[in-house]
C-alpha cells in the first residue's frame with residue numbers, strides 16, 4: 387500500500403517541525419508547509435493560508451489524505467493589536483483549509499489552544515464552555531468551530547504553552563528563554579499567578595501522530611499532564627539543569643505590560659487523552675527528563 391500523504395501547515399513552527407519529523411519517521415509521505423521560514427523535512431513547500439487560490443493549487447498537486455493545520459498567528463499581543471491580520475490568518479486561513487480539505491476529502495486535524503477558555507478556574511475538560519478573553523483565543527475558537535462543523539472527518543487537539551529543545555523560526559520558546567537567562571546568571575521575573583499545562587513539543591507531536599494514525603475524531607486535550615504555575619515550571623527547569631533557582635523572581639500578572647489580557651488558569655484536563663492514547667500526556671517530571679535529553683542532544 388502507498389504511504390498516506392500528510393500535508394502539514396505551520397511545519398516551520400515549534401510544534402510543526404517536530405510533528406513533521408516524527409510523521410516522516412512513522413512512514414507518512416510528509417508535505418511540509420511553511421510561510422516565511424524554510425523547513426527541511428519531507429517535501430517542503432511555501433504556502434500562505436490566506437491565499438485560497440494558491441492553496442487550492444497546492445492541494446491539487448499534493449492531493450493529501452490527511453491535513454494537519456498548525457499554522458496560525460500565535461503572537462497573542464499582535465493578534466490583539468492587529469485583529470484584521472489575526473482574523474485573516476486564524477479564521478479565514480482555516481476556512482480556506484476546510485474548503486480545500488472538502489474538495490479533496492481529506493481528514494483534517496486542527497491544532498488549538500487552552501486560550502479558548504476564560505481561564506478563571508483551570509483544569510478544563512474538552513466539552514467545557516469556551517469563553518476566550520483575548521483576540522488570539524477568539525480567532526482560534528472560530529477556527530475550531532469551522533473545523534468541527536465542516537462535515538469532514540476531523541480532530542481538534544488543544545495544547546498549552548508549547549516548549550521544545552530547539553528554537554523554531556529563529557525564536558526561543560518560554561523554556562529555552564528561561565534556560566538561556568539562568569545560564570547567563572540573569573535574574574528573571576516569572577509569574578506565580580498564571581497556571582498552565584506546559585506541553586513538550588515532541589510529546590504533543592507523538593500524541594498527534596498516533597491520533598492521526600488511528601483516525602481519531604472529536605476534541606482532545608493533548609497537553610502536559612501537570613497543572614503548574616509558570617514560576618514552578620521554571621523552578622523545575624532550574625532543578626533539572628542544575629541552575630541557580632534564586633535567580634527566579636516571583637512576579638504577578640498585573641505587573642506585566644501586556645497588550646492582550648491573559649487567562650490566569652487555562653490548565654487542561656487530559657484524562658481523555660490518557661485513557662485513549664498509547665502515548666500519554668507526560669507529567670512534569672517525565673517531561674523534564676525528556677526535555678533534558680533532547681536539549682543536550684541538540685546542544
Ligand SMILES: NC(=O)c1ccc[n+]([C@@H]2O[C@H](COP(=O)([O-])OP(=O)(O)OC[C@H]3O[C@@H](n4cnc5c(N)ncnc54)[C@H](OP(=O)(O)O)[C@@H]3O)[C@@H](O)[C@H]2O)c1
Nearest residue numbers: 396398399400401421422423434435457458499545547548
Ligand atoms: N506556542 C504555544 O504555546 C501554543 C499553545 C497552544 C496551542 N498552540 C497552537 O499550536 C499551533 C502551532 O503553534 P506553534 O507555537 O508551533 O507556532 P509558531 O512556532 O508560532 O509557528 C507558527 C507557524 O505558522 C506559520 N504561519 C503563520 N502565518 C501563516 C500564513 N499566513 N500562512 C501559512 N503559514 C503561516 C508559520 O510559518 P513561517 O514561520 O514559515 O512564517 C509557522 O510555521 C498553532 O495553531 C497554535 O495556535 C500553540
